[in-house]
Amino acid sequence: MSLLEVKNLKITFSARDTSTEAVKGISFRLGENESVAIVGESGSGKTVTAMSLTRLLPPPPACKVSGEISFDGTNIGSMSEKDLRKIRGRQIAYIFQEPSTSLNPVFTVGYQIAEAIRLHFPEEKNVREKVVESLREVGILEPQKRCDSYPYELSGGMQQRAMIAMALACKPRLLVADEPTTALDVTIQKQIIDLLKSVRQKRRMSLLLITHNFGIISELCERVIVMFRGNIVEEGACRDVLHNPRHPYTRALINCIPRLGARGRKLEPIDYDKL
Template sequence: MTEPLLTIRNLSVDYRIDTGRLQALRQINIDVPKGSIVGVVGESGCGKSTLISSIIRLLPHNASVSNGTIEFEGANLLDLSENEMRTMRGTRISIVFQDPMTSLNPVLSIEQQMTHIQYRDQRSTSDKLNKSLAMLESVGIADPRKRITQYPHEYSGGMLQRISIAMALQAQPSLLIADEPTTALDATLEVQIIHLLKDIQAEFGCSILFISHHLGVIAELCDYVVVMYAGEVVEQGTVRDVFHNPAHPYTQKLLECDPAGIQTKTRILPVIPGEIPDLVNLSGGCIFSSRCHCVLPDCETHIPQRREVTSGHSANCHLLSA
């Protein structure tokens, strides 16, 4: 791996709820190397959104980081003051959200929104406008000079997502977090956005942390993949290693379930039986043991440690040490 840009070490986040302490993230380790695209994949309840909120430090009031560090460009984000963190957001780290229809302000024109977010720059309004136009052009909006004066409702979903990406990149951040940016879009548009992100990454050289539940998209777009389950990272490595050679039973099952991977017609599709365990009362064993198809005696009593499968590919599973 090349030089790291974002290094998350032993990150644990809890929520205080009526029934106790909900351990939403436990001992998360993730590396985002400079200039790479890292995919985070997992099903609902795996802690993807908590992870993003911890990185940009916008956790809900009842959440707290109980352990760990988030190193970004040499500083621990968790140690920064609120002011320093605010400068960090939008300039060094920016986000593209899932639903472009609600992430843009409906009563401001695109021009207003794109110039407003450049408020930190000491430049003339026409310079800012030109920069906005150039950004729109680079995300594939045709005739930007005419379209920039329009309002969000005059654009389609795919176009709005392009604009969100343009706005996120305007300050040339070194890390772009994309939170399921294609989920709200149709399949043919999804493909367009994936290609756009790939081109953008090559052009601007930023790193992208791409969150998705869609395995196919991750396989196509990302260099590295992190598989999360119920608040833990269960497997990570290069996309090729993880998808061709999944070491954790959860990853194996997940790949098996993806309908895009099943080419022959069948009346009975594979599923993962059971449900995500209660994160308030943890069992003390492997988090996946209740749904796993190859449980060992150790699985119910010991939390598996991270082990290398091959260089750069690791999984948290007792099968690897057996």
């Protein structure tokens, strides 16, 4: 049985008199301990899809979500707010794109991680110990000291590590990483990817990676879903899609990856008229 099942998901945003369908009826599954990437350009609907999994999108009428999302057999859409809070963070945890704005600037990193633990394990006594442990797990040096640091005292890479520590603190079954490396520079990107990879192997947790970067998915994911303008255009094993893309959009996206050493080859922008 799959851990996450999405059926005919439609997401529509409405402003005064216009409405935009960001996601146009997509369906996919994600198995226990499976790692899947959703790839697509900006505006393809991948981030809102990720947000809709725990109903993090603004409430109607601004945003309307239809279709069925079931996690471990329970329907997310019909859940009460209270039950949903038990899923958020505990079962499905998130990492966001911009670590500097995703952490609250006026609380210490330790406080924010401890908050996640206290929300889901109120009986836990050694919260601080757990926080230090989770910071150590994501490779933060001197975790005892860093616990009391404020986000602005950490570099971007460290902030993203702290975000990952916060997401992992409650041992979720599914980690949704929404462009976790986009805001970081290349060397830090590699570190974060390696970190996610090792944590996933150790924890045996499922991963849904949202990205526009084909370069990082082959390292992390087994399966890939390609989204374009709110639809899934291609889906398959990572290797097949990368080496043998069937849809022209996928081909165009893969063509956009800059390659080291490829002299004289111009980076090609996507020509939408051909699609």
